[in-house]
Amino acid sequence: MIRLSKSCLSDTEKQAVMGVLDRGFLGMGTEVQQFEDALTKFFGRPAVCVSTGTAALHLAFQVAGIGTGDEVLIQSLTYVASFQAISATGAKPIVCDVNPETFCLDIKDAEDRLTPRTKAVVPVHYAGGVGALNDIYAFAEKHGLRVIEDAAHAFGSRYKDKRIGSFGDVACFSFDGIKNITSGEGGCIVTDDQVLLDKARDARLLGVEKDTDNRFLGKRSWDFDVTAQGWRYHMSNIMAAIGLEQLKRFPELSAKRKSLAKLFDTQLSNVPGIELFSHNYDNVTPHIYVIKLQSGLNREKIREKLEQCGVQTGIHYKPNHHLSLYQDASKNLHETDEIYPRILSLPLHPDLSKKEIKYVCEKLIEAISGS
């Protein structure tokens, strides 16, 4: 079976985990500090490590002061994690449409949904591309909104020669098993907002003030105060040890993802029935490889045929306004609803070979011409 996605690990990650197990300190300590330092160097801005990408988003919203009664603009076409992180604060996610070229937030549509309760806008860097991010920042500045970037797909991607996370307001990354780098599970918040950083460091440890400093010294706080709601969201040394090795391997992992995506592009260009994204893979480290099928083609039948040939596929994503918790019949999301039945994600992870990509393309073309 050619898997849609996969955790790609080498001996160095295994040895690093064994080292943590041997030292007998599994919680949040030296390795987490080292991973944070390495990420801070990578981004050129402070990073706060947490247990998941969803936790990173939830904490970012909370410490940015977003809560009950507030509204947050976000594209419907994203993983439900982005939505759950907003509603966890008590705020309401306001579903927006996407630009049909980039699958990123349609700023015109977002503007139409602005109210006096709007507090933040969340660009989701779909597949690792970021769309017209400068327009989103201009829009946010004009209306006094926070920008919390859901950069779960965009670890290592660049925009106008700058790394995502190295500029702007707040960027949240995920290190779950299949993202551009993994720590098993994990995530981080990257920002240069000192108030937000301090609050996030406490809030990930149940709100115990300054506990991070103690944990990094191999200690913990006994006589402490808590003044704000916190969560059990810290990262463990086991996770950080994996993340540290993955970060060192990022140039290799990224190059592999890029070259496989480029190969897909050349194999599938001018194939009837398929529309491709036009990512510039010099800047984009792709997390997923998504194509648009011509409308009228039977996606489920194509997926079934591929499955029979041992090729796993996916759909990123079922739009959130189709979920019971976030449905809102009054919302008109023309582009999202037009795109959703047509999107198909093909296998992409660094352990795939060029031969396997060519096989996937061959079988896809057969499946389309026979459907």
Ligand SMILES: *Cc1c(COP(=O)(O)O)cnc(C)c1O
């Ligand atoms: C993976 C992902 C998240 C959440 O990250 P986890 O680490 O899985 O919690 C959030 N948003 C998007 C778009 C994602 O793909």
